[in-house]
Amino acid sequence: MFDTLNPCTIPPEDEALRPHIRALAAETVARLPAETRARSWSGLDIEFSHRLGREGFLGLTLPKEYGGAGRGPFARFVVVEELLAVGAPVAAHWIADRQSAPLILNYGTEAQRKLFLPKIASGEIFFCIGMSEPNSGSDLASVRTRAEKISTGWVLNGQKIWTTNALHADYMIALIRTSGTVNERQAGLSQLLVPLKAKGVTVRPITDLTGASEFAEVFFDNVKLDEDALVGKEGQGWDQATAELAFERSGPERIYSSLVLIDTWVQHLRRVGRIIGPAAQLAGEFTGKLMVLRAMSLAVTGQLAAGESPVIEASLIKDLGTSYEQEVPALIAEDIGSHPDEEVSVEFYRTLNFMSRIAPSFSLRGGTREILRGIIARGLGLR
Amino acid sequence: MVENDLLTNFIKMLECAAPLEVIRKIENDDDIDYSWNIFDSSGFLDILVAEKAGGAGLSLAAAAPLIEELGAQLFPAPAAQTMMARALLTREGIEPPSGPILLAGYNAVIPFAELAGHALVAWQDKVNLIKINTTILRPMGLYGSRSAKLEFASAPEVLVSLLITPETLRASAAVLRAAEIAGMAGAVLRMTVAYANERIQFGKPIGKQQAIQQQLAILAEQALLARMAARLGCAAGLPPTTEAAAAAKLVASASVPLVTNIAHAVHGAIGISEEYNLQLFTRRLYEARLADGADGYWATLLGARHLAGGAATSLDFVRATSPV
Ligand SMILES: Cc1cc2nc3c(=O)[nH]c(=O)nc-3n(C[C@H](O)[C@H](O)[C@H](O)COP(=O)(O)OP(=O)(O)OC[C@H]3O[C@@H](n4cnc5c(N)ncnc54)[C@H](O)[C@@H]3O)c2cc1C
Numbered sequence: 001m002f003d004t005l006n007p008c009t010i011p012p013e014d015e016a017l018r019p020h021i022r023a024l025a026a027e028t029v030a031r032l033p034a035e036t037r038a039r040s041w042s043g044l045d046i047e048f049s050h051r052l053g054r055e056g057f058l059g060l061t062l063p064k065e066y067g068g069a070g071r072g073p074f075a076r077f078v079v080v081e082e083l084l085a086v087g088a089p090v091a092a093h094w095i096a097d098r099q100s101a102p103l104i105l106n107y108g109t110e111a112q113r114k115l116f117l118p119k120i121a122s123g124e125i126f127f128c129i130g131m132s133e134p135n136s137g138s139d140l141a142s143v144r145t146r147a148e149k150i151s152t153g154w155v156l157n158g159q160k161i162w163t164t165n166a167l168h169a170d171y172m173i174a175l176i177r178t179s180g181t182v183n184e185r186q187a188g189l190s191q192l193l194v195p196l197k198a199k200g201v202t203v204r205p206i207t208d209l210t211g212a213s214e215f216a217e218v219f220f221d222n223v224k225l226d227e228d229a230l231v232g233k234e235g236q237g238w239d240q241a242t243a244e245l246a247f248e249r250s251g252p253e254r255i256y257s258s259l260v261l262i263d264t265w266v267q268h269l270r271r272v273g274r275i276i277g278p279a280a281q282l283a284g285e286f287t288g289k290l291m292v293l294r295a296m297s298l299a300v301t302g303q304l305a306a307g308e309s310p311v312i313e314a315s316l317i318k319d320l321g322t323s324y325e326q327e328v329p330a331l332i333a334e335d336i337g338s339h340p341d342e343e344v345s346v347e348f349y350r351t352l353n354f355m356s357r358i359a360p361s362f363s364l365r366g367g368t369r370e371i372l373r374g375i376i377a378r379g380l381g382l383r
Numbered sequence: 384m385v386e387n388d389l390l391t392n393f394i395k396m397l398e399c400a401a402p403l404e405v406i407r408k409i410e411n412d413d414d415i416d417y418s419w420n421i422f423d424s425s426g427f428l429d430i431l432v433a434e435k436a437g438g439a440g441l442s443l444a445a446a447a448p449l450i451e452e453l454g455a456q457l458f459p460a461p462a463a464q465t466m467m468a469r470a471l472l473t474r475e476g477i478e479p480p481s482g483p484i485l486l487a488g489y490n491a492v493i494p495f496a497e498l499a500g501h502a503l504v505a506w507q508d509k510v511n512l513i514k515i516n517t518t519i520l521r522p523m524g525l526y527g528s529r530s531a532k533l534e535f536a537s538a539p540e541v542l543v544s545l546l547i548t549p550e551t552l553r554a555s556a557a558v559l560r561a562a563e564i565a566g567m568a569g570a571v572l573r574m575t576v577a578y579a580n581e582r583i584q585f586g587k588p589i590g591k592q593q594a595i596q597q598q599l600a601i602l603a604e605q606a607l608l609a610r611m612a613a614r615l616g617c618a619a620g621l622p623p624t625t626e627a628a629a630a631a632k633l634v635a636s637a638s639v640p641l642v643t644n645i646a647h648a649v650h651g652a653i654g655i656s657e658e659y660n661l662q663l664f665t666r667r668l669y670e671a672r673l674a675d676g677a678d679g680y681w682a683t684l685l686g687a688r689h690l691a692g693g694a695a696t697s698l699d700f701v702r703a704t705s706p707v
Binding site for chain 2: 137368370
């Protein structure tokens with residue numbers, strides 16, 4: 001089982017992107033403290049997202065006719081890896097570049113592709129994903145937000161919650177009930193493109209336990225949408241959203257969220273000269289596991305490049321990767337707390353504390369651990 | 384019966400001194416005066432002080448449930464530390480200063496240190512009472528936390544030196560922190576079980592899912608383990624022994640990642656929001672795990688004593704050093 005997944009290397013022409021993006025990332029993070037860089041793909045800098053677009057680092061996998069670079073998933077892997085490694089602030093464009101663009105390319109109409117893809121590739125417009133609702137988290141098929149068909153298009157009513165980036169996004173791609181009742185579950189769900197500036201849309205930020213407001217509640221009160229707000233086929237929203245989640249779950253961002261913390265800790269160890277013994281063992285554990293998990297993410301990237309849809313493998317990687325990301329702050333805390341007489345910088349302590357607080361969210365966003373394990377079990381033929 | 388009354392009264396006092404909205408304000412910059420005055424005039428800060436010195440003369444073991452309650456009720460100041468400091472000072476005939484007192488290591492980050500006026504600090508080979516001023520206080524500036532470290536490049540200005548050793552000071556601080564962790568872990572368990580029974584997904588409470596039940600069972604085990612560890616540490620009396628403190632803090636600290644991970648996993652996204660109360664506990668648990676020596680510090684210390692000693696069996700070492 002899963003024996004088609006093998007190590008693969010990054011093609012040289014994609015590897016060639018590395019020096020340029022590396023320099024750009026280094027320049028951008030030079031003045032950011034570790035605790036800000038530790039926000040990883042939650043770190044926001046709209047100007048930087050514009051710049052990545054201008055310099056051709058967004059929409060790498062989109063065809064050239066839609067403003068993309070016409071390259072494969074490995075090109076995107078290299079760019080994303082370099083950005084995440086140093087904690088460059090990528091949140092503004094992240095969702096658009098990762099999943100909204102591929103979704104529109106795959107299911108959108110020609111008009112939608114022409115309208116949205118070039119602007120995503122140039123970093124001009126940002127997206128968010130509206131799946132979760134107050135009563136529909138893991139049980140996504142129970143969404144209640146409804147769109148009624150009218151002569152000119154749709155009228156939308158309801159509420160989404162925990163919507164990352166809603167505060168800065170121009171559009172939401174929302175999973176909406178377009179026919180039937182909640183009892184019909186998956187059937188009757190569609191994906192609609194909602195302009196967040198539209199009349200009747202209210203975005204209310206939610207403060208998280210670090211004091212930041214990266215997600216929001218989004219309310220729809222008789223929001224009128226044109227007919228072409230529909231993405232893909234009416235009633236196919238569930239299948240489309242599921243395919244979208246495969247993109248969402250397999251990328252290096254499901255492994256790299258704690259890298260800035262690891263590097264801050266490594267610098268601390270070098271500074272205080274504690275570079276042998278248990279600390280060295282732990283540093284070895286972190287890097288050895290990272291090596292293998294990265295190989296796994298690359299292998300799935302290889303499958304995506306070959307046009308496959310590795311849904312179960314993506315779930316496996318997300319569970320493994322987020323477990324790794326979550327154990328890092330706990331193990332570093334143990335190491336630091338076990339040397340109470342060692343001087344720890346305020347920046348390091350703040351970074352560690354931020355990571356301890358936020359790490360539980362790694363296995364919630366994009367589908368919980370229990371749900372992923374259910375998908376893996378189904379892949380094993382158990383359900 | 385008498386002890387139950389004591390605990391009930393203590394909880395009532397805490398609810399009055401620091402209800403949740405007051406706790407949130409203090410965590411976000413308010414001063415502690417209102418809450419502290421109520422606590423101080425209740426007499427509870429002197430429960431560990433000997434009767435002849437004007438206290439209640441409670442043993443640490445008898446006070447353990449109250450100290451755990453400081454964690455469970457999220458009292459936002461170093462109250463347990465002040466209770467201990469008052470006991471340690473009066474035993475040596477020293478009049479304790481008023482206001483919160485820290486039990487501090489040099490350089491270490493201490494929860495709620497920003498609110499304290501004094502500290503018992505280990506510096507070189509002595510334990511000293513010092514007054515805290517802004518030149519030595521370095522706040523961490525974390526959202527919702529008043530943690531700070533005491534930094535002094537040269538000797539701090541000492542009000543008085545004590546006879547107890549730095550080792551005893553650290554052991555005392557560790558036992559209190561273990562009790563605080565235990566209280567919080569218990570509260571987190573109650574909250575998480577209640578939420579699992581309430582939250583409906585797929586047409587039934589998530590607590591009906593076996594995967595969630597197994598997680599909650601582990602959470603319950605860890606909460607119990609932390610409480611037993613804290614009670615063991617307190618059973619050694621005042622001041623606690625290093626070995627009992629080591630076992631208490633290492634086991635309580637080690638429970639923190641499991642307790643916090645499971646509680647957050649079961650709560651889902653709502654637990655990540657500031658408005659929901661879970662984070663009031665988990666934020667503090669991360670800091671409490673680190674404070675006063677984390678798992679590895681105490682494990683190494685305890686292990687070194689065993690290896691260097693001559694106990695014939697490991698159980699002999701345990702029985703020789705355990706208070707029970
Ligand atoms: C930081 C962050 C960002 C997010 N961003 C977005 C976003 O941009 N867009 C969006 O739509 N959503 C977003 N979410 C929401 C996320 O998708 C949900 O949190 C997730 O789907 C879980 O839903 P829930 O939080 O309601 O938890 P619940 O579904 O209530 O689950 C609670 C617990 O019960 C478990 N559980 C539920 N059902 C079962 C079962 N059948 N078997 C076993 N266990 C079960 C879960 O695994 C979990 O442990 C975000 C969440 C976070 C934390």
